[in-house]
Amino acid sequence: MDIDLKFDSGNVGDERKQNVQIKSNSMQEFFWKVKPDTENPAAKLTFGARSKADKNLADIVTLQIPVKNFGFERKLSYAAEGPKTFDVKLAPDSHREKSQITLSLSPAITGSLPSAMKYLINYPYGCTEQTTSTIVPAIIAKLNPDLYGDALKDKNTDDILQKGVKRLESQQQSDGGWTWWGRDNSNPFVSAYVLEYLLLAQKSGTKVNAYILNQAKSYLLLDKYYDSSQEKKFSNEEIISKNYGLALLGQTSTNKLLPVFPGLTPDLLSLLVMSNYLNGDTNPQTNGLNALILMAREQGNALFWEAGTKINFGSRDASTALAIRAILLTNGDRELAAKGARFLTRNRQSDYWSNTFATAQVLRALTEFAKSTEEQTPAYSYAVTIDGKQIAGGTVSDPKQSIKDINIPAENIKSSGSKIAVTKNGSGQIYSTLTVNELRTDKNSKAENNGLTVKREYVNEKNPQFGLGVGDTALVKITVGGLKTEENYAVIQDELPSGMIPINESFENEQYGNMSFNSNQVTEREITENGIILSLYQIPAGEKTYTYRARVVSEGTFLTPPGVASLMYAPEISGSSNVQKINIAKKAERAPEVGIIGQKQILAAAVILIVLTVVIFMVIIRVIRKKQTPPQTPNDN
Structure with a gap:
């Protein structure tokens, strides 16, 4: 038979293979060299096989793939x-x-928010906080159609909410609470945040499992919890979050009015004010509102509140937004809320605020502010x-x-x-x-350092001394450094060259004996179409290498875009690797040792040079000393 391959967006080397003989019940593999030369989102590869003896025996298979220019x-x-x-x-x-x-x-002011709403909806990562923040724009848009009628017209908000709620329900811990990635003990702050928007999603018309809400209520009613089999009490900060969640559930009969604990950050104090108010304390002196107002800081004719802790995704934006909500809920001074809103609109430096949590809080606060007052016509x-x-x-x-x-x-x-x-x-x-x-x-784009350094290399997992060949498993190593102190919450986003595909280790047939690399640092791995997103609970000072696997599927020379790392809650601290050119052979070959030998030679030369320098230095010192020694007086004897 004759076999051929046609490609509508490039050239095929030796596209026709003639007089091919294949025995019954057997199989043969054929390879073509394909060089794309035209960008086409729906390029077609057409495989054909035709019998030489019978023209009626033929088959054609068409495969559609995207062909994109590098970028x-x-x-x-x-x-x-x-x-x-x-x-x-x-x-x-x-x-x-x-x-x-x-x-x-x-x-x-609400008209400036749709870009931030789309930013959240399109955010690619999926920890519990980010999953919650992702559904906030859809909830706000559905509850306020007069303000955001067309803001998300190109988005299916019902689908966004259904998927987001389902994911949050699956992330609930056995005790009824939630945590950042579902690995540690439930966190009252995160749990209250999730509960708040599950309740609002339900209010917007999305179905929420009643069992999930009841489990959350049971968790918030707990007086103690266990950590490593040790019974512990909740801290004052955790009690505030628990009280806020119970207030949202309407548990006024079992909930307590809380005092203004010393040392509270503005974000937690705002939650305390709102929970006390919802529980019946309307006195600004006792419910904490006056203390919150005293924490405000002036910036011209605007006001802001300082950031909370990093563990609670703290930022000035989030604290200010929560303070605005507390002031509006308790019928406080609208002018103070207006000054806070002014700070938020002026200090926005991108299509988002400080981070995903802050952006969600600001969207909520500015929407409530817009509803409570009319701007000048x-x-x-x-x-x-x-x-x-x-x-x-x-x-x-x-x-x-x-x-x-x-x-x-x-x-x-x-x-x-x-x-x-x-x-x-x-x-x-x-x-x-x-x-x-x-x-x-730029195919020669250099690495960028905005507080983080990123380096990337591809290693043959079976034998690091060999290059990469079709069928091999590549170990992708991404080294991140630059921090002087340990930070919480980071993300690495990497794309593979066209000759590789990411391995999803959650599939049983893809699991390895040493399946999870760096499992104590990487809290989530999300396989994307062309690569992976690694979410990190903590990123240490100095350098740290993170890894994932990819299968090598195509021979050729490929370009790979920069890998990018950033702190989730301080995205301005980021870095990217350089663009790389990757050569993949049909069969892996031993990597040339020239570089290794060269390194040894350089090291040996450096040692020799140091020794020679020391010897020459000692000789010079001896000569100088000899010249400086005064001539001895001849002995008269």
């Missing part, structure tokens, strides 16, 4: 209140046609310019008016950088969010 995304966002000029400069290697720049404008015209040339404009007369997003072609940005200005003429407020999505294409 990796980098995203930046900027937010502002009032007239603003954004300085935008794209990287020299940015693909101008595929990079996107979007400017969103709104006359109301706008009456103004606005204009958007690039380097002085107007590209958009309009008039605004209603605080609920929707302004269509302005898509700015990346080709309009000068190589030296451009200024995108938002101006207005008239009364009322304008909020803006500029999002820049760059597709970087």
Whole structure:
């Protein structure tokens, strides 16, 4: 028979194999060298086999695959209140046609939130807090259709909520509580957070298992817990979270009014204020509201509250948002809430706030603030310019008016950088969010260090002295360093070259004798289409290497995008590896030892050089001393 392979998006070397003979009940493998040359999201590989003796005996199989040019995304966002000029400069290697720049404008504070809502919904990681935070935008949008009618129109919010609630139900511990990754003892702070949004999801129309809620109630009613078989009491901070969760469940008869414990952080004090109020204490002196107000810090005509602890995902943004909610719930001074909202809108540096938890809290706080007060009725015209040339404009007369997003072609940005200005003429407020999505294409991109260093290597698991060949298992080693002190909560996101696929070790047929590498550091492994996401509960100071496995499936030379590491709750602390070129052979071959020999030679040469330097130094010292020694007086005898 004749066998051939056709490819509609590239070239196939020796595409036809003629006069192939295959015996009955046997099998043969055939290989072709394929070189893609056209980008195509639905490229087709067509395999054909035709009998030489009978033209009616033939078969064709078509396989559809995406063919993409090399590239990796980098995203930046900027937010502002009032007239603003954004300085935008794209990287020299940015693909101008595929990079996107979007400017969103709104006359109301809630109109600036959809980009943050989409950020949370699209967040790729899945610890308990992040799973909860992911469903917050969908809940808020469903409960406030008048404010967010079109904000998530391209998202299936019902599906998002159903999947999120199901995942949270599966993450519940046997005692009824939740923890960060389900590995340690249940955590009252995390448990109260999950419970709050399960209740709100239920209020929005999503079905929540009553048994899950009852189990959570039982956990929150516990007076003690066990840690390593030792009975322990909850701390004051944990009692506050438990009390807040019970208050949300309406357990006023069994719940207690709490005093303002000394040393509380603002986020926990806010929870204490809200739980005391829900339990019937409306006195700001005794329910903690006055103490919370005294903790506020001024920043011009804005206010903020300091961050809580790292273990509770603390940040100024989260504390300020929780304080706003406490003030609004207890009918406190609206002006204080307004100053807090002003801080949050001004200090947003991206399409999110400090982290996922803070972003969820801010979305909730600003939504409640918008519902509790009406912003000034706008009456103004606005204009958007690039380097002085107007590209958009309009008039605004209603605080609920929707302004269509302005898509700015990346080709309009000068190589030296451009200024995108938002101006207005008239009364009322304008909020803006500029999002820049760059597709970087530099095949020689260097590693980047923003507080973290990232190095990556691929090792043949069976024999590290060999290179990689088709059928091998590659051990992907990612070394992260740069921290001076241990930090909580980090994430590593890595993509494989096209010649490899990630191994999902949760499948029984993929488990190994030494299955989990670094299992005490990696708390979750999420297999993606092209790689993996590793979530870390802690990341130590110094350097640490994390590993995962990949199967080698294709021969060739491939490029791999940078691996990226960051702290989850301080994403500005991050780093990425360099772009790498990976050679995969049909069969693994012993790696050349030139590099190893060279290293030994360099080491030997260094030792010899040090010895020679010491000898020469000693000779010089001896000569100098000899010259400095005064001549002896001749002996008269």
